[in-house]
Amino acid sequence: MAVAIQLHSVTKTYHRAGETLRVLDELDLAMDASTFYALMGPSGSGKTTLLNLVGGLDHADSGKLMVGADDLAALDGSALAQWRAENVGFVFQGFNLLPVLSARENVELPLLLAPLSRAQRRAQAERALELVGLADRMDHKPRELSGGQEQRVAIARAIATDPQILLADEPTGDLDRSTADQVLELLQRLNRELGKTILMVTHDPQAATYADKVIHLDKGKLGRIDDNRTASGAGARS
């Protein structure tokens, strides 16, 4: 299987209140393409930081981070913005959508960055919303949607430009169990049917069972990687 994301000795530190926090500590990690990863670990273990670096939202202090054939350290702010628009889709924990725009307009946001006609944009946004099962909620504003529906719109927005990688930061953190399961099933479907590489930060062991592999971080270093596909018993969901 092709390697989608490769980290070599990646370090990231933050400076807060005169203190230096080494959030990622010479992390080495390789992630395969078209695989659904869950990223787990205690608070402060570097999960969100890793997600931000892989998504080009931030730069590593040192080390090498390759996503596909792209060396993210070589891209400056504007180039990184362009790279994000073309290569990754993000789903955050909550408040994912711009509240003044309808579901369709929210999904069209990344498409406005692509060279598409208005009709193409609209068609692509509608296709993405249909894929997440919200064809009948396209003109609804976020406040008119349930939490689960909002997250599905966010997922539709993340896949609208057909990026290879989806990054999700606690996408089910604010949802009840059954709604969370629906969102996780959707992510799993996008991985299985469309071959998306998914990296999902979660605290929830049950959410992690939807992933193919679970990466455990601890104090900025790789703890272990569990493979749900080879795990026996109730660990994995197919």
Next chain:
Amino acid sequence: MALVPLRYNLRSLFVRSSSTLLTVCAIGATVAVLAGMLSLQQGFVNLFSERGRDDLAVFLRKSATSEGESGITLEQCEILTKEIPEIARDDAGQPLASAELFLAVRLRKFDGGETNVSIRGVQPQTFAIHGDDIRVVQGENFKPGQDELIVGRGLIGRIANCNVGDTLRINTARFTIVGVFEGKGGYESEIWGDLDRLGEALERPVRSRVLAKLTPGADVAAIEARYTDDLRVQPQVKTERAYLNSQTQQLSQRFSILGGFLAVIMGIAAVFTGTNSMLSAIGARTHEIGILKAIGYRPFAIFAAFLFEAVLLGVLGGVVGCLLVLPFQGAETGTMNQTFSEVTFAFRTTPRVMVTAIVFAAALGLVGGMFPALRAARMTPTQALRRG
């Protein structure tokens, strides 16, 4: 480069309506002051320029800047009214030219206090020269050689003892008001009477100007040039329009300076309100900025979006400011003109005044929004997502 859809900022303005309203009102009040002063200036300029005619010539003393400063002897008036071939003639072959005496006198205002009012002594030919531009609308015209006066409509209700039948004392002479006249421009703020009677009452042995109707194509510069070396009289000759325009310049500038000064002072406060409003908007929408950045919108797109929002706030404020002054359209007010006399003129909120006011308001929004928009643009995606 792709920009954030305008509807995002447009709708955001409506969503936080109370903050929007506050900023729009602050900018609106500032713009209303500017638009108000500009409307007064326009009213003042219109007052004179609309009255000015190119086929009338005004003869003044060489270096006088206004008829109040000018002095022409009776002999010189004779030369100017009779000798100049460019002066048109009436059916009886008489030159359409008249000497005039102009002086400001202190009169009591209707609502208390005193003000300067222009008194103009005119000759019968004056009415022939002006034609329909001067009309007696109440009572009758004064009779030559009599101690009678007619008053401009603009003075009614502003100056005491100016109604038909009233008696007005000028120095020691008592004049009776016999009529009210209407006319274009500043004449409506004057009192007119017989030239010789007013000359005596005011103890003025000289005249202020000669007004004449010109033959078609006559050139006032050529007339003036012809008398350059004449030892009898060396007049300054202008068309009536040019003369009146020169009279409005000083006060018109004063309105502009005063309006500009007030607008700048209030504008500074409005800019701070705008900045504050945009900063709070950006503070409340930091997470949204983070989302836009994560999606791939570049810093310039974020900057442009929030600057657009600020300018839009300004434009809305401009519209409110114009709406605030529009009810005063046509309202009359008075002030001292260049000859220190009371003139009445109307508030004129012209399209040009409104465009100037709205452009000014947009500029306030632009300046007020610059810093917040820069701040939004310079946030890193992770900062924005974390803060939100």
